[in-house]
Amino acid sequence: xxxxxxxxxxxxxxxxxxxxxxxxxxxxxxxxxxxxxxxxxxxxxxxxxxxxxxxxxxxxxxxxxxxxxxxxxxxxxxxxxxxxxxxxxxxxxxxxxxxxxxxxxxxxxxxxxxxxxxxxxxxxxxxxxxxxxxxxxxxxxxxxxxxxxxxxxxxxxxxxxxxxxxxxxxxxxxxxxxxxxxxxxxxxxxxxxxxxxxxxxxxxxxxxxxxxxxxxxxxxxxxxxxxxxxxxxxxxxxxxxxxxxxxxxxxxxxxxxxxxxxxxxxxxxxxxxxxxxxxxxxxxxxxxxxxxxxxxxxxxxxxxx
Amino acid sequence: xxxxxxxxxxxxxxxxxxxxxxxxxxxxxxxxxxxxxxxxxxxxxxxxxxxxxxxxxxxxxxxxxxxxxxxxxxxxxxxxxxxxxxxxxxxxxxxxxxxxxxxxxxxxxxxxxxxxxxxxxxxxxxxxxxxxxxxxxxxxxxxxxxxxxxxxxxxxxxxxxxxxxxxxxxxxxxxxxxxxxxxxxxxxxxxxxxxxxxxxxxxxxxxxxxxxxxxxxxxxxxxxxxxxxxxxxxxxxxxxxxxxxxxxxxxxxxxxxxxxxxxxxxxxxxxxxxxxxxxxxxxxxxxxxxxxxxxxxxxxxxxxxxxxxxxxxxxxxxxxxxxxxxxxxxxxxxxxxxxxxxxxxxxxxxxxxxxxxxxxxxxxxxxxxxxxxxxxxxxxxxxxxxxxxxx
Numbered sequence: 001x002x003x004x005x006x007x008x009x010x011x012x013x014x015x016x017x018x019x020x021x022x023x024x025x026x027x028x029x030x031x032x033x034x035x036x037x038x039x040x041x042x043x044x045x046x047x048x049x050x051x052x053x054x055x056x057x058x059x060x061x062x063x064x065x066x067x068x069x070x071x072x073x074x075x076x077x078x079x080x081x082x083x084x085x086x087x088x089x090x091x092x093x094x095x096x097x098x099x100x101x102x103x104x105x106x107x108x109x110x111x112x113x114x115x116x117x118x119x120x121x122x123x124x125x126x127x128x129x130x131x132x133x134x135x136x137x138x139x140x141x142x143x144x145x146x147x148x149x150x151x152x153x154x155x156x157x158x159x160x161x162x163x164x165x166x167x168x169x170x171x172x173x174x175x176x177x178x179x180x181x182x183x184x185x186x187x188x189x190x191x192x193x194x195x196x197x198x199x200x201x202x203x204x205x206x207x208x209x210x211x212x213x214x215x216x217x218x219x220x221x222x223x224x225x226x227x228x229x230x231x232x233x234x235x236x237x238x239x240x241x242x243x244x245x246x247x248x249x250x251x252x253x254x255x256x257x258x259x260x261x262x263x264x265x266x267x268x269x270x271x272x273x274x275x276x277x278x279x280x281x282x283x284x285x286x287x288x289x290x291x292x293x294x295x296x297x298x299x300x301x302x303x304x305x
Numbered sequence: 306x307x308x309x310x311x312x313x314x315x316x317x318x319x320x321x322x323x324x325x326x327x328x329x330x331x332x333x334x335x336x337x338x339x340x341x342x343x344x345x346x347x348x349x350x351x352x353x354x355x356x357x358x359x360x361x362x363x364x365x366x367x368x369x370x371x372x373x374x375x376x377x378x379x380x381x382x383x384x385x386x387x388x389x390x391x392x393x394x395x396x397x398x399x400x401x402x403x404x405x406x407x408x409x410x411x412x413x414x415x416x417x418x419x420x421x422x423x424x425x426x427x428x429x430x431x432x433x434x435x436x437x438x439x440x441x442x443x444x445x446x447x448x449x450x451x452x453x454x455x456x457x458x459x460x461x462x463x464x465x466x467x468x469x470x471x472x473x474x475x476x477x478x479x480x481x482x483x484x485x486x487x488x489x490x491x492x493x494x495x496x497x498x499x500x501x502x503x504x505x506x507x508x509x510x511x512x513x514x515x516x517x518x519x520x521x522x523x524x525x526x527x528x529x530x531x532x533x534x535x536x537x538x539x540x541x542x543x544x545x546x547x548x549x550x551x552x553x554x555x556x557x558x559x560x561x562x563x564x565x566x567x568x569x570x571x572x573x574x575x576x577x578x579x580x581x582x583x584x585x586x587x588x589x590x591x592x593x594x595x596x597x598x599x600x601x602x603x604x605x606x607x608x609x610x611x612x613x614x615x616x617x618x619x620x621x622x623x624x625x626x627x628x629x630x631x632x633x634x635x636x637x638x639x640x641x642x643x644x645x646x647x648x649x650x651x652x653x654x655x656x657x658x659x660x661x662x663x664x665x666x667x668x669x670x671x672x673x674x675x676x677x678x679x680x681x682x683x684x685x686x687x688x689x690x691x692x693x694x695x696x
Contacts, residue, residue, distance in 0.1 A: 050516035052682065077516045083509030088330070099322050100517040144513060 001028035001181035002063030004049070004152050009058035011044055011207075018044045019055070020207040026152075026183040031174055033198035034187040035292060041207040042187040043080055046156050049185070050077040062152065073102045076150030080157045080187075082141050086130035090121065090140050093129060094147045101148035108147070115143040119169060135163045142170060146177075153177055155186040159193055171197055195288040203295055211295050218291050227268060228284045230254035233276035242271040256284060319518035320526040327501065327530025332537070341538055345545045352549035364426035365402075366433065367394050370409030377436035383429045391415065398422075405430035407437070414438050481619055483566070483646075484639050485612055487539070487573040492608050494535035494577065495584035496601065498528055502588030502677075503597055511681055520678040528581040539573065568645035568655070575659060576638030579666045580608050582673030589677040591687045600687060607635065615639040622649050632658045634665035 004026045011019040019041045026032040034042050047053040049060055051072045060067045084093055091112055098108030116122040119139045124132055129140060138161060145155065153174070159167055174197060178184050188194050194201060195215060202212040211218055219225075230253060231238060239245040239257055244267035248257040257268060265281070272278050286294070331337050367388040368376055379385050386403065388394050394406035398417045404426035406417040416434040418427045443450050502524075505511040514523055543566060587600045614636050618627045622644060631640040631650070637658040644650040650658075672694070680688040 047512070047682075052512055052515045073517055075516065077513065079509065079512040081509035081512065083505075083511065083513055085330075085504075085510055086508055096322065096326055097513065097517075100319055100514070102318075 001151065001183070003027045004183045004185065005059075005061040006045065006049070007059045007061060009045065009048055009055045009060070011041075011048065011053070011056050017207050019048075019058075021058070022204070022207060022209055023058075024202050024209055024212050026185050028181045028183055029178050030199045031178045031184045031186070031197050033194035033201040034185060034204065035189070035191060035194055035201060035288075036187075036204035037296065040204045042204055043156055044207075045204070046077070046079075046154050046185070046187065049154050050075055070102075073148070074151045076145040076148065076153045076155075078141060078145040078155040078158050080160075082138065084129045084137065084140060084144065087128050089126050089128055090116065090132070090143075091125040093140070094143055097144050098147040101150075103148050111147045111149065112143075115147055118173070119143050134161065135166055138162055138166060139169070142173065146173065151182060153182055153184040153186070155184075157188055158186050159188055159190050167193070191288045191292060201288065203292060205296055211291075215288065215291075218288075218295075219286055225283050225285045226256040226258055227265060228252075228254055228256050228280070228282050229268070229272055229278060230280040231272050231276045231278050234272070235275070238272070238275040242268070244268045244271055254280065317522070320522045320529075323514075323518070323523055323526025324530040324533070327527055328533055331497075331531060331534035337534065337538075341541060344538070344542055348542055348546050349549045352546065362423075362425070364404040364423060364429065366426065366430050367397050367403040367406040368408070368433070369394050369406070370414075371437060375409075375437055375440065376407060376433035377440075379433065380429055382425060385433075407433045409437060412441075414441075481615065481643065483569050484572070484615065484642050487569055487642075488576070488608070488612055488639060490535060490539060490573065491577050491580055492605060494531060495580050495604070495608065496597075497535075498531050498581050498584040499588035499597055499601055500594065501527055501531060502585050502681075503591055503594050506589065506591075506681060507593055515681070520681055521674040524582065524585050524674060524677050528585055532577055532581060535577065536574070539570065543570070569642040571659075572638050572642045575662045575666070576611075576635060579635055579638065579662060579669055580604065582666075582670040583607070586673035586676035586680075586693070589681045589688075590690070590693060592683075596687050600690075603690070611636045611639040615643060619643065622647060632661055634662045637662055 006022060006024050006026075009019050009022045010017075022041065022045060024032075034045070036042050044053065048055045049067075051067070051069075062071050088096070094112040094115065095105070095108045098111050099105065103111060112125075113122070116125055119142060121132075121136055121139050121143065124136060124140075129137055132140065142158065145153070155174075158170055158174075162170060171193070174184050174186070178199075198215075200212065200214050201218060203210050203218075228251065236250060236255075239248040239255055244260050244263035246258045246260040248255045250256075259265075259268065269278065269281060272281070363382050363384055365384045365386055366379070367386055369388045369390055373385050373387065376385070388397060388403075388406065388408075391408040391410045394403075394408040394417055397403045398406045398419060401419070404418075404422050407430050408415050408417065414434045414437050416427075416430045418430060440450070443453065505514065511523075518526075546566075583604045584601070587604050588597065590600045591597055614630065618624070618630075618640060621627065627640065630636050631644060641650060641655055641658050645655065676690065676693040680693040
């Protein structure tokens with residue numbers, strides 16, 4: 001298995017810059033989460049990766065060589081705008097797409113059977129797509145991206161509109177593919193899922209990669225861990241006059257405090273005990289949504305200013 | 306700089322797969338068979354109608370009081386049958402057993418008709434009566450009838466055809482109706498191409514397809530598939546036309562001849578190829594089927610223009626402006642088969658016009674591919690022709 005290398009991709013739509021020298025790499029076996037606001041350039045990047053769009057400049061490499069026509073057939077792609085032939089049966093549709101990706105007829109048939117079993121839609125093989133529930137249509141769409149057993153997976157918002165069971169199935173499939181050594185790139189606005197599934201995350205804004213790395217690395221760039229306390233019987237603003245607290249904010253019925261320099265947990269605990277009964281004291285690390293907000297919002301404020 | 310879209314993705318196998326899917330999708334749909342059935346019924350209906358119109362009617366005239374030969378040779382449409390006397394003749398005519406009767410009695414002849422007897426039958430009966438009366442009078446006047454007949458035959462009349470017209474109107478009329486029907490097929494099938502494209506765009510599957518093959522290949526596979534389904538439909542129609550004609554044992558003089566049919570089909574294929582790409586390009590401009598009509602309008606106008614020109618040219622196929630415009634696409638698609646139906650052009654002339662048409666088709670396909678590529682992924686409001694060409 002080879003890495004997918006995105007090297008300095010740029011793309012303009014008229015005056016608007018969609019991608020500005022965007023670069024990152026998805027190594028074999030890694031699940032890479034691609035996050036950003038709407039219009040940040042995620043879909044454009046993915047469309048360039050599968051050859052639906054061409055870049056103005058830059059290069060996409062699979063391993064050491066630029067991606068060529070026959071390579072793209074080995075990519076699995078799920079577009080953000082879901083698309084299937086409504087009047088075609090599930091089986092015919094998947095066999096057709098498998099064959100378009102280069103599978104021989106018998107292999108396409110076998111792959112269709114395998115993936116419909118795996119995604120629990122084998123009972124619907126002979127039904128037309130428009131007769132299926134929305135959830136099952138999504139499963140067919142995922143099967144369409146996987147039917148040719150791709151060597152690279154590129155999924156644009158694969159979790160949007162999925163029910164919790166389908167989210168579990170989809171997550172399991174992504175993990176399996178990564179475990180087999182496939183580079184998996186997916187975009188999502190569901191940051192909790194990205195946090196749970198991804199080995200690394202890239203945050204894109206206005207066509208530029210503003211941050212890229214593992215969750216740990218991103219946490220180093222955003223705000224530090226904070227101490228969370230719940231103190232019964234205390235006024236909400238009890239940390240105001242506490243020297244051990246540099247700043248605080250209310251959260252989940254308690255407070256999240258930033259320690260003053262030179263102070264530690266014991267200093268805060270002693271102060272808290274004077275205000276009431278300390279029911280909970282725990283270090284809380286910033287979640288991906290918090291990191292995302294910390295990284296994106298200040299920049300958008302700058303732009304607004 | 307290299308990006309995947311610049312590379313020629315997939316092989317021609319992809320085109321074949323798209324082509325087969327289109328044929329499968331068209332030819333297994335109920336709509337396809339229903340429209341085919343309706344057209345076959347219409348064609349057979351027209352052939353039967355023409356047969357009915359062209360078939361000669363026969364009338365029966367009863368004769369009595371003299372042998373049948375005494376009333377002269379009867380026209381083909383008249384069957385002569387003997388009867389016993391005037392009374393019987395009157396009864397048979399009145400009872401509509403015969404259409405008219407000619408009865409000789411007391412040295413004179415009476416022609417019996419009903420008020421509703423067909424004019425042809427009345428005229429024939431009167432002519433038979435006059436023949437007997439003339440023969441009887443000549444005999445009374447002792448005229449040598451053999452010499453009289455010889456003298457009349459020498460004096461005439463003789464039929465003389467003047468002018469240079471080489472075709473008959475029936476033939477040309479049939480050819481015009483055939484090519485107009487074929488052009489209507491181009492518009493109908495072209496609309497199907499556009500609908501197929503917009504269906505892929507509105508259901509968004511086009512993005513998945515374009516990750517496996519280039520826009521131009523997708524378009525070619527699609528156009529060829531829908532075109533094949535159209536051609537199968539047309540061959541079934543022509544087959545039913547030929548079958549019905551054979552069954553009517555050649556009494557349908559109003560129908561086009563085999564050479565005209567063949568030329569019509571070849572020129573239909575060329576014209577379809579010319580327009581199909583433009584219809585596909587039009588389909589790629591919009592994202593919803595209901596927006597299709599507005600973008601199809603310019604293509605429809607171009608596709609219908611030859612019909613107007615052909616109707617204008619039909620009056621004078623040998624006019625000098627026709628001899629020029631018959632080589633210009635898309636007019637050649639209609640004028641050439643018309644000329645062929647009246648043997649107004651040679652095969653070499655048709656080949657020359659076909660070469661010009663193929664060049665125009667290549668130009669249209671290039672244009673269509675450009676529009677298609679620039680607009681197929683633009684979802685939302687309709688893309689204008691100008692924007693799609695400029696992008």
